[in-house]
Amino acid sequence: MTYFGILIGGLLVSNFIFARFLGICPFLGVSKKLETAAGMSMAVIFVITVASMITWLFNQFILVPLGLEFLMTVSFILVIASLVQFVEMVIMKVSPVLYQALGIYLPLITTNCAVLGAAILNVRSHYGFLEAVVAGFAAACGWSLAILLFAGIRERLELSDIPEVLKGFPIALISTGLMAMSFVGFQGLFQELLH
Amino acid sequence: MLYAVVSLAVTGLAFGALLAFAAQRFAVPVDPRVEAIKKELPNANCGGCGFASCGALAEAIAGGRAPVDGCGVGGSPVAQKIGEIMGIGVEDKEPQVARVKCLGGKAEAEELFTYEGIRDCRAASIPQIQGGFKACTYGCLGLGSCVRVCVFGAMSMGPNSLPVVDDTKCTACGKCVAECPRSIIELVGRSRKVHVCCQNKDKGAVARKLCKVACIACKRCEKACEYDAIKVENNLASIDYSKCTNCGACAAACPPKCIIDERPSEECEVAAS
Numbered sequence: 080m081t082y083f084g085i086l087i088g089g090l091l092v093s094n095f096i097f098a099r100f101l102g103i104c105p106f107l108g109v110s111k112k113l114e115t116a117a118g119m120s121m122a123v124i125f126v127i128t129v130a131s132m133i134t135w136l137f138n139q140f141i142l143v144p145l146g147l148e149f150l151m152t153v154s155f156i157l158v159i160a161s162l163v164q165f166v167e168m169v170i171m172k173v174s175p176v177l178y179q180a181l182g183i184y185l186p187l188i189t190t191n192c193a194v195l196g197a198a199i200l201n202v203r204s205h206y207g208f209l210e211a212v213v214a215g216f217a218a219a220c221g222w223s224l225a226i227l228l229f230a231g232i233r234e235r236l237e238l239s240d241i242p243e244v245l246k247g248f249p250i251a252l253i254s255t256g257l258m259a260m261s262f263v264g265f266q267g268l269f270q271e272l273l274h
Numbered sequence: 275m276l277y278a279v280v281s282l283a284v285t286g287l288a289f290g291a292l293l294a295f296a297a298q299r300f301a302v303p304v305d306p307r308v309e310a311i312k313k314e315l316p317n318a319n320c321g322g323c324g325f326a327s328c329g330a331l332a333e334a335i336a337g338g339r340a341p342v343d344g345c346g347v348g349g350s351p352v353a354q355k356i357g358e359i360m361g362i363g364v365e366d367k368e369p370q371v372a373r374v375k376c377l378g379g380k381a382e383a384e385e386l387f388t389y390e391g392i393r394d395c396r397a398a399s400i401p402q403i404q405g406g407f408k409a410c411t412y413g414c415l416g417l418g419s420c421v422r423v424c425v426f427g428a429m430s431m432g433p434n435s436l437p438v439v440d441d442t443k444c445t446a447c448g449k450c451v452a453e454c455p456r457s458i459i460e461l462v463g464r465s466r467k468v469h470v471c472c473q474n475k476d477k478g479a480v481a482r483k484l485c486k487v488a489c490i491a492c493k494r495c496e497k498a499c500e501y502d503a504i505k506v507e508n509n510l511a512s513i514d515y516s517k518c519t520n521c522g523a524c525a526a527a528c529p530p531k532c533i534i535d536e537r538p539s540e541e542c543e544v545a546a547s
Binding site for chain 1: 277278281282285286289290292293296297300301302392393394397
């Protein structure tokens with residue numbers, strides 16, 4: 080039941096975009112088309128899930144025993160950046176098709192606050208290993224849900240008659256704000272699960 | 275403190291070593307020609323060639339899936355260099371530029387109804403709304419789909435809601451040509467100065483009612499041309515650029531003035547006299 084709570088929490092209640100405001104740059108940058116948004120989503124889900132695993136292990140077996148928790152941010156950035164580089168190399172070798180599909184999006188995530196945010200939140204929430212992985216996966220799925228919905232909206236915005244001053248990012252940010260307001264409706268769901 | 279510095283340094287080194295090892299272990303053999311071709315390409319990633327990026331085109335050329343002159347933006351010089359890399363000779367092609375072949379703006383062309391829908395030519399030309407709000411079913415809809423698709427900023431909407439091409443910025447990538455639902459835009463050689471700027475294939479009397487600058491198929495341009503370069507077919511004049519000498523006689527003779535002569539004005543006067 081905890082896992083279910085974590086999943087719903089990541090998807091709806093504390094959605095990375097609409098409640099935590101993490102990963103906004105790629106959210107705005109890659110949401111112009113549904114295809115690119117889908118590619119980015121795949122990459123983000125993959126990276127955040129794997130990063131949650133590695134950072135949890137790193138924290139548990141290196142930082143905590145040495146009493147170096149204050150190095151969390153720096154070392155997690157190091158871990159995540161290396162991890163993404165490594166993953167990129169492996170994918171290039173193992174599956175050129177997937178490499179083509181993910182293309183530029185993989186390296187774009189190396190220093191994404193959403194990935195670092197997920198890792199740090201896992202530590203702050205005192206999750207166990209499995210819980211951390213599920214939480215990372217849920218957060219990434221929440222991010223993907225947000226960007227896919229938003230890409231659909233943006234494709235329509237592209238063809239709408241928008242005042243000149245609002246074209247591009249302004250209207251995108253306003254739309255995001257409106258979506259965030261609607262997602263506030265999920266606040267308070269599963270309160271007893273999410274403590 | 276020392277602990278922190280040492281542990282971070284060690285971690286960094288460990289990851290660096292791991293990556294270095296992985297880079298060798300998972301090295302993918304890359305065709306060196308791909309990199310060489312990619313260096314020659316403009317790397318603007320405009321998509322004019324039909325591939326997703328300059329990198330994709332470079333791979334396609336190296337793999338023989340695309341012609342060496344596949345990049346329209348780079349034009350002849352780039353094609354030559356890529357030809358050298360691939361060991362293939364390339365014919366010299368004249369640099370091209372996009373030309374909008376319709377003059378029927380708001381002032382000249384009749385409109386059937388007021389269009390309030392999506393501001394996009396493709397949306398406005400669907401059959402459900404008679405294929406457009408213009409009385410002329412061949413002419414420019416003026417909603418700027420071509421302007422939006424141009425990644426080089428070479429197109430803008432003129433005061434008469436007709437697109438205007440900035441020759442200095444146009445790279446002849448062909449994206450606007452593909453985007454225009456009415457196929458009004460064409461790529462022409464940069465040395466070409468005389469163009470028939472009308473697409474209307476209706477009979478003369480009908481065309482004249484729809485638009486003040488429509489080709490009425492009167493054949494006066496045919497008679498005026500000494501080089502047999504302009505022909506009226508399907509009620510529309512068209513220039514065979516291989517025969518045209520830019521003399522401008524057809525433009526001078528055209529009653530509705532749908533043939534434009536882009537040469538500097540003093541040259542035109544010589545032609546008219």
